[in-house]
Amino acid sequence: MQDTSLYRAWALIDTDAMKHNLSVVRRILPNHQQMAIVKAEAYGHGLEGVARALDDCDIAFFGVATISEAARVRDAGCRTCPFILGPSFPAERDIIVQNGWRAALSSPDEADHYNTLGQLYGKQAHLHINVDTGMGRAGVLPQDLPALVEHLSHLPHIHLEGIYSHLSAAADDISFTHRQINSYEQAVASLPATLPYSHLCSSSAVFNYRAPSTNMVRLGRILYGYSPMPSPYNRELRNTLTLYSRVTLLRTLPENHGISYNHTYITTGPTKVATIGIGFGDGYLHYLSNTGARVYLNGSYCPVLGRVTMDQIMVDVSHMHGIQPGDVAEIMGPNVPWQEITTRAHTIPSNVITSISSRVPRVYI
Numbered sequence: 001m002q003d004t005s006l007y008r009a010w011a012l013i014d015t016d017a018m019k020h021n022l023s024v025v026r027r028i029l030p031n032h033q034q035m036a037i038v039k040a041e042a043y044g045h046g047l048e049g050v051a052r053a054l055d056d057c058d059i060a061f062f063g064v065a066t067i068s069e070a071a072r073v074r075d076a077g078c079r080t081c082p083f084i085l086g087p088s089f090p091a092e093r094d095i096i097v098q099n100g101w102r103a104a105l106s107s108p109d110e111a112d113h114y115n116t117l118g119q120l121y122g123k124q125a126h127l128h129i130n131v132d133t134g135m136g137r138a139g140v141l142p143q144d145l146p147a148l149v150e151h152l153s154h155l156p157h158i159h160l161e162g163i164y165s166h167l168s169a170a171a172d173d174i175s176f177t178h179r180q181i182n183s184y185e186q187a188v189a190s191l192p193a194t195l196p197y198s199h200l201c202s203s204s205a206v207f208n209y210r211a212p213s214t215n216m217v218r219l220g221r222i223l224y225g226y227s228p229m230p231s232p233y234n235r236e237l238r239n240t241l242t243l244y245s246r247v248t249l250l251r252t253l254p255e256n257h258g259i260s261y262n263h264t265y266i267t268t269g270p271t272k273v274a275t276i277g278i279g280f281g282d283g284y285l286h287y288l289s290n291t292g293a294r295v296y297l298n299g300s301y302c303p304v305l306g307r308v309t310m311d312q313i314m315v316d317v318s319h320m321h322g323i324q325p326g327d328v329a330e331i332m333g334p335n336v337p338w339q340e341i342t343t344r345a346h347t348i349p350s351n352v353i354t355s356i357s358s359r360v361p362r363v364y365i
């Protein structure tokens with residue numbers, strides 16, 4: 001393992017835990033393949049590190065958001081093919097077709113362009129039709145699907161490899177989700193032939209819904225140990241990322257001393273304060289200021305005092321003895337779950353985890 005002794009803040013990534021989380025889904029859905037989502041630095045875990053760790057795990061595709069992420073999967077030496085999840089604008093398509101990456105299809109115009117490029121390079125464009133069953137972000141509307149499919153039958157350089165859709169409120173609106181699933185099932189049933197891939201459910205749906213026509217699930221958060229839906233399986237998921245930082249300075253401040261910008265916290269008595277080398281520049285969100293956020297240091301919780309700054313936070317260690325500069329604090333992990341940080345920052349878990357910045361080295365075990 002990398003030497004972390006000079007790191008102020010780093011993220012320890014447990015790829016075994018990730019594989020374990022994958023195995024939980026495989027046990028529950030033994031007949032489904034998986035797309036592992038590695039977009040946005042693999043949810044803060046580091047794109048190359050995660051892609052390399054999962055490349056031998058029989059993953060059907062690596063889900064990415066951009067062609068540069070797809071190129072990073074390729075350049076990491078991975079054999080698993082990238083799948084670009086959102087719509088691709090015209091200038092991106094050339095590179096997609098040349099590399100044989102998978103892309104989403106929403107319209108006949110896109111199909112025509114892909115077909116032209118396929119002809120130009122003597123290749124097939126491997127596409128999955130995205131059906132908009134209610135997400136309202138991309139895809140063909142269900143009523144326009146038959147015309148799109150008919151159109152494709154005239155385009156020899158398109159290999160229609162799959163169909164998919166995305167749920168908009170699986171964790172929150174069960175009846176709307178069932179309507180989306182029904183709409184998706186009807187769309188798949190209307191196709192003239194069965195396609196190699198059909199996929200609808202991602203982390204908020206894999207444990208709680210079934211879509212009979214699908215044979216693949218897209219796994220983001222669950223792979224990284226977080227299930228957005230209540231489920232008995234949640235307990236089986238393992239933490240994959242622990243964010244650490246170090247005490248840089250220890251001081252005792254007198255009563256009535258303001259701490260951090262704008263003195264939103266003022267000491268009520270002599271206070272032992274540890275300065276810690278992490279801030280919003282590392283992804284410890286500014287929104288955590290004055291929310292009761294806490295770090296875990298030498299076996300004890302220490303509240304964050306005043307505002308989070310770009311590179312540093314201050315925590316109260318008045319109740320503790322024997323702390324030294326250089327001591328390691330857990331900022332997020334098994335003792336400070338991202339759910340807790342999410343609630344305090346009034347955001348969503350993926351926002352917390354994808355905020356961990358490039359300044360934070362990722363260390364893999």
Ligand SMILES: *Cc1c(COP(=O)(O)O)cnc(C)c1O
Pocket residue numbers: 037039085086166202203204218219220221222
């Ligand atoms: C990001 C993304 C996912 C992953 O979602 P999780 O809820 O994290 O599993 C799945 N499908 C699409 C289309 C996405 O954009």
